[in-house]
Amino acid sequence: MSTAPSIVAVDWGTSSFRLWVMSRDGTVLAEHRSNEGMTEVAALGFETVLENHLTALSVPGHLPVVICGMAGSRQGWVEAGYIDTPADVTTIGKSATIVPHAARSVIILPGLAVRSEGEPDVMRGEETQLLGAYLDMPGGARYCMPGTHSKWVSMDGATVTGFETFMTGELFAAISAKTILVHSTGGEGGVDANDPAFLTGVRDGWAQAAKITHHLFSIRAGQLLHSHGIDENRARLSGLLIGVELAGAGVRGDEQIGLVASGAMQRLYHAALSECGVKVRDINADAAVRRGLVEAWHGFSNTNGDVTHP
Amino acid sequence: MSTAPSIVAVDWGTSSFRLWVMSRDGTVLAEHRSNEGMTEVAALGFETVLENHLTALSVPGHLPVVICGMAGSRQGWVEAGYIDTPADVTTIGKSATIVPHAARSVIILPGLAVRSEGEPDVMRGEETQLLGAYLDMPGGARYCMPGTHSKWVSMDGATVTGFETFMTGELFAAISAKTILVHSTGGEGGVDANDPAFLTGVRDGWAQAAKITHHLFSIRAGQLLHSHGIDENRARLSGLLIGVELAGAGVRGDEQIGLVASGAMQRLYHAALSECGVKVRDINADAAVRRGLVEAWHGFSNTNGDVTHP
Numbered sequence: 001m002s003t004a005p006s007i008v009a010v011d012w013g014t015s016s017f018r019l020w021v022m023s024r025d026g027t028v029l030a031e032h033r034s035n036e037g038m039t040e041v042a043a044l045g046f047e048t049v050l051e052n053h054l055t056a057l058s059v060p061g062h063l064p065v066v067i068c069g070m071a072g073s074r075q076g077w078v079e080a081g082y083i084d085t086p087a088d089v090t091t092i093g094k095s096a097t098i099v100p101h102a103a104r105s106v107i108i109l110p111g112l113a114v115r116s117e118g119e120p121d122v123m124r125g126e127e128t129q130l131l132g133a134y135l136d137m138p139g140g141a142r143y144c145m146p147g148t149h150s151k152w153v154s155m156d157g158a159t160v161t162g163f164e165t166f167m168t169g170e171l172f173a174a175i176s177a178k179t180i181l182v183h184s185t186g187g188e189g190g191v192d193a194n195d196p197a198f199l200t201g202v203r204d205g206w207a208q209a210a211k212i213t214h215h216l217f218s219i220r221a222g223q224l225l226h227s228h229g230i231d232e233n234r235a236r237l238s239g240l241l242i243g244v245e246l247a248g249a250g251v252r253g254d255e256q257i258g259l260v261a262s263g264a265m266q267r268l269y270h271a272a273l274s275e276c277g278v279k280v281r282d283i284n285a286d287a288a289v290r291r292g293l294v295e296a297w298h299g300f301s302n303t304n305g306d307v308t309h310p
Numbered sequence: 311m312s313t314a315p316s317i318v319a320v321d322w323g324t325s326s327f328r329l330w331v332m333s334r335d336g337t338v339l340a341e342h343r344s345n346e347g348m349t350e351v352a353a354l355g356f357e358t359v360l361e362n363h364l365t366a367l368s369v370p371g372h373l374p375v376v377i378c379g380m381a382g383s384r385q386g387w388v389e390a391g392y393i394d395t396p397a398d399v400t401t402i403g404k405s406a407t408i409v410p411h412a413a414r415s416v417i418i419l420p421g422l423a424v425r426s427e428g429e430p431d432v433m434r435g436e437e438t439q440l441l442g443a444y445l446d447m448p449g450g451a452r453y454c455m456p457g458t459h460s461k462w463v464s465m466d467g468a469t470v471t472g473f474e475t476f477m478t479g480e481l482f483a484a485i486s487a488k489t490i491l492v493h494s495t496g497g498e499g500g501v502d503a504n505d506p507a508f509l510t511g512v513r514d515g516w517a518q519a520a521k522i523t524h525h526l527f528s529i530r531a532g533q534l535l536h537s538h539g540i541d542e543n544r545a546r547l548s549g550l551l552i553g554v555e556l557a558g559a560g561v562r563g564d565e566q567i568g569l570v571a572s573g574a575m576q577r578l579y580h581a582a583l584s585e586c587g588v589k590v591r592d593i594n595a596d597a598a599v600r601r602g603l604v605e606a607w608h609g610f611s612n613t614n615g616d617v618t619h620p
Contacts (some may be wrong), residue, residue: 051565073391074534082535108530113535119524120531149490149527165527168488178488180459181482210519210557213431217459224384225423247520 003028008063009053009293012046012071013125014038015260018286019053021063026294029035030057038070046077053106057139064105066297068289069125072097072108082113082122087160092292093299109296114127121165127152127238130161131295132160132288133260137224140258144249146242146269147261148173152249166245172238175216180261184223184233190264191238191270198235202272204245211246242272253277315339318364318373319603322356323435324348325456330365330552331373336604340367348380354389357412364414374415376607378599379435382407382418386591390431392423393398397470401443402602402611417608422616424472431475436461441605442598443570444468447594450568454559455595456579457482457571462559476555482548485526494533494543501548503581508545515553516561543561552582563587570595587588 006024010017017039021030041049052064054204067145074081080097096107109126126145132155138158154161174223175273176185191198204215219236222228251257256279259269266282273280316334320327323346331340334492342363351359377599382390389408402419409416421434436455440463443453448467455461458479464471486495509527513523530548532538538546566589568578569579576592 089418114531117536121524121528121530122531122534122537164521165490165531166523167527168523171485171523171526172485174488175481178484179477209522210554210560211474212519212522212558213430213476213478213481213554214558215475216481217359217477218429218431221424221432221475223423224432225426225430235505243521244520244523247526249520250520 003027003196005060005063007171007294008059008065008069009290009297010050010065010069011125011128012037012067012069012076014070017049017053019057019060019291021057021157022290022294026291028290030059032057036039036071038073038076046071046198050082050106051103059103064107064297064301066096066107066293066300068107068109068128068293068296073124076108078108082111082124083127085112085113085114085160085162087135088158088161089127089155090158090295090299092127092131093296096296096300107297107300109293111124112160112163114304119164123151123163123165124217125289126153126159127262127283128292128296129289130160130209130292132291132293133258133283135282135291135295137258138236140281142255143258143260143283144269144273145260146265150245164247164249168241168245172241174233175241175282176237180220181216181237184220184228185237187230187234188196188214189231189234191235191268193267195231195232195235198239198268198277201236201239202243202246202275202306204248205240205241205245206276207243209244209247212240215240231294238268242268246272246276251276253278256281258283260288262286313337313339315370315373317604317607318369318375318606319600320360320375320377320379320381321435321438321599321603322347324379324380327359327363328599329367331367331369332604335479336601338350338600339385340369342367348383348386354509355571356381356553356589361413361523371414372389374417376406376417376419376603376609376610378511378603378606380440381486382421383434386418388418390420392417392421393437395422395424395470395472397422398468398470399470400605400609402437402441403606404613406606406610411583414514416606417444417610420604422470422473428473430451431473433461433473433475435599436463437470438602439570439599439605440470440597440602442601442603443568443593444600445605446593447568447599449548450566450591451591452565453568453570454579454583455570458612460555474559476558478551478555482551485551486547490530491526491543491547494530494538495540495547497540497544499541499544501545501578505542506544507542508549508578509585510547512553512556512585514550515550515555516586517553518553521552548578549582552578556582556586561586561588565589566591568593570598572596584605
């Protein structure tokens with residue numbers, strides 16, 4: 001009976017909601033996705049939104065729910081705190097916060113924090129992906145988790161020794177939509193990882209990171225003087241920002257990096273890292289977060305007893 | 311009669327309009343400022359807006375008007391083209407474009423362009439400030455003209471050998487208002503050039519430019535973990551972006567730079583450049599653009615004859 005529904009795993013971010021009904025061994029039995037991220041949920045309330053999804057999927061009331069992501073932030077459902085680095089990523093389940101007064105058993109996983117006064121940092125949701133990625137590739141020393149706020153994580157065994165966040169995805173959105181570059185890069189089209197303008201941007205951003213705010217304006221000038229097109233400009237903008245991220249993360253051509261990503265993000269970062277000579281090991285981000293959620297649940301129930309069967 | 315009104319000088323930018331009635335020797339006889347930049351003017355039309363100001367100041371109809379700035383762009387009044395670098399800044403008046411069919415004599419000065427395929431760049435308005443700054447400080451090799459789009463100009467005598475634009479001011483606005491940092495840096499307060507957070511930001515941005523997109527996120531983390539306040543965060547954000555600009559411009563501690571700026575911008579950049587060990591020579595930006603406009607007018611009328619007295 002390994003395929004009996006055993007747990008509900010939820011990745012609840014700022015702008016997205018993903019729920020999987022899973023068996024104890026990690027098989028996906030059902031899935032729901034929506035845009036009901038944090039910002040959408042404020043009106044209805046977290047419990048109502050969650051129960052609506054569970055009802056739609058006819059999930060039995062005794063199944064426990066394990067959640068990672070911004071639902072555990074101060075503005076979320078219940079604040080789930082942070083574990084300070086250095087942190088053993090396999091312990092996040094033990095430190096989960098139980099949602100009080102919920103109709104069913106619900107726990108929210110903690111984030112991780114670097115409490116350095118000079119360069120503080122936080123993650124929330126990625127620690128669970130990281131747990132899954134670590135189980136998938138235990139020997140890795142560094143993991144890149146690209147996105148709105150890309151995370152670069154250094155590990156020693158299961159211990160997160162430190163991490164750094166780069167605002168790459170959010171800067172791409174803000175710069176392409178809210179600055180003069182809207183005229184040069186506007187539109188909603190995706191960026192092709194094989195576009196020469198993307199790879200040139202990666203190289204320029206990586207090799208000349210200090211010139212980033214000049215290279216950005218140069219995109220506008222290139223449109224005025226050389227009639228460079230929108231797609232080319234978007235590709236260069238994306239490449240420049242990813243290149244600066246790789247420079248900031250100090251990637252070296254001789255290292256192997258675990259790239260925890262899916263879809264277009266995976267293609268762009270794989271191409272960018274390869275362009276810089278890095279050996280990339282791809283780890284599917286969706287599979288990693290699911291694996292991390294199930295593993296964290298086991299960690300929680302081993303410590304707290306199986307609260308679903310009192 | 312050196313104080314007889316002789317010329318109307320106008321700096322017409324994307325978001326501001328500044329007009330001075332001046333004597334032939336550069337004395338300011340009257341002044342008008344408004345927010346009728348390019349974007350405001352589209353409905354009324356450039357000539358109507360200009361004539362309204364001139365009527366309000368009772369400017370005689372025979373006085374010529376010399377304009378610099380975005381009014382000469384493709385989306386402006388009449389496109390005034392670019393002079394390619396290397397460019398003798400004292401020749402911008404000779405290359406002015408006459409506005410056809412205007413009720414009075416109106417000329418618009420050209421911008422400057424770097425036509426490099428790899429790093430193209432443009433300026434429009436700053437070339438006129440630069441002419442004034444050059445006349446004020448002819449021996450300078452480098453000029454910094456901070457703002458929404460900061461310009462760094464290299465000169466050899468009167469010749470602009472090259473320049474680079476940095477999107478510093480616009481990035482500050484977009485990042486503080488349109489990203490997650492709105493929660494940490496929001497509000498309209500100014501930044502104090504003596505704030506330790508500003509100067510620390512300058513040093514971090516300058517010395518570790520490649521980490522800029524990480525340092526930006528760190529501001530958010532610092533608020534979450536250490537309760538850093540809005541003013542401190544805004545100061546750090548401003549410092550980081552200016553520091554990266556100084557790194558990108560490759561400032562060295564042993565050089566002298568002509569800082570063409572006014573008001574808060576002058577205080578911030580003077581402090582930032584000094585923090586990096588640069589010898590700063592301050593050149594008032596308002597005075598520079600007026601001087602440049604009058605000088606350019608002389609250059610135009612010496613070449614074309616005095617079109618105001620046919």
